[in-house]
Amino acid sequence: VFRDLDAAASFTYQHTAVCFFGHTHIQCAFIRDERARRTQQEQIHVEFGKKYFVNAGSVGQPRDGDWRAAYCIYHADENLIEQRRVRYAIEKARKKIIAAGLPRLLADRLALGR
Template identity: 40%
Template sequence: MLVAILSDIHGNIEALEAVWQDMAPLPVDRIVSLGDVVGYGPNPEEAVFSVREHDVLCCMGNHELGIVNATERAWFNSTAQKGLGLTASLLSSASLAYINALPRFVCLAGARFVHGFPPDSVTTYLFSVDDEALESWFARGEALTFVGHTHELGLACWTGTEVERRDLGRENFMLDGRPCIVNAGSVGQPRDGNNNAKYLLWNTQTGRIEVRFVPYDIERTVAKIRERGFPDYYATRLW
C-alpha cells in the first residue's frame, strides 16, 4: 500500500491543491493528515472541504483543538489567538462539527499518526522531547510513528543503544525495522528554509519513504492572507 502523509496544511489551499496535483499520477492508496488543516492561512473552510473530499484519514492538531475548545486558546500567543478567532469565523457549522470529532491519533498499516508526540499529544513538539523520553517511547514497542507540528522534516530512530536524529531533505530512504519517528514537515507553512509544500509517500510493503517538495503560488496565498485581515506575519513567513 502507498500512503501519502500530509501535515500542517494551515488553510493554504494553493499549497494543498498543488500537492493534490503532484499526487494525481501516483498510485496512492490512502492519504493521512497529521492535523492543523486550519490556522494561519486564509482558506480554512476550503482546506477542510478538500481534505474531506479526498477521503483523508485525519487526526486533530493543536489549531483544531484551539478552534473547538476555547480554554485551549490560552496555549497560543496573542497573534495566534487573533488568527484562531478569524479562522473560526470562516468555518461553516459542518466544518466545525468535523473538526470537533477528529481523534487525537489514528493508526494505519501498523503505524501511529499523531500531530505532536505519541501516543496522543497535539501540543508537544518533537524537538522539545529529550533523548530519554524518546527512548522511553521506543521501548513501548511501536515501530513507526509519524508526527507533524514542528513544520520541519526530520527523523528520530533508536539504534538499540542510543537515539539518532537527523533532518530530512528531498530524498528517499528505507525504514529498517528500528523504532523511529518521522516528522512530515508542512504542506502550508514550511519552516525548514525551503518554501515548497512538503509531504511524504510511504510504501508499507517495502518500507521506502519519499519526501516530496512541491512549488505553489505563494503570492496568491500571501495576498489573501492580507485581504482577509490575518496577521501580516502569517504572510511574510511563507517566503
C-alpha cells in the same frame, strides 16, 4: 522534537516501528537503532528492529528556512518513507491570507520559510 536527545525520550513511548508527528512545521526524521539519531535521507528504508520517528513537515508555514511545501509518503508495502518538497504559488497564497484578514506576518513568512 528537534534534537537526538528529544527523540531518544520519545522513542521510549513508541510501540510501533514507525511514528509520525507534527506541529513543529519542520520536516525531519529520527532513527533508533543502537542510539537515537537524526537522518538527512530523503528516502528512508524501514528496517526490522529499528524505530522511526518522522515529522512530515508543513504544507504551509514551514519553519526550517525552506519555503517549499513539505510532506512525506509512507509506502508500508515497500517499507519506505519518502520525504518530499514541492514548489507552490506563494504569492497567490499570500494574497489569500491577507484577503482573509489574517495577520500579515503569516503571509510574509511564507517566502522565508520561517
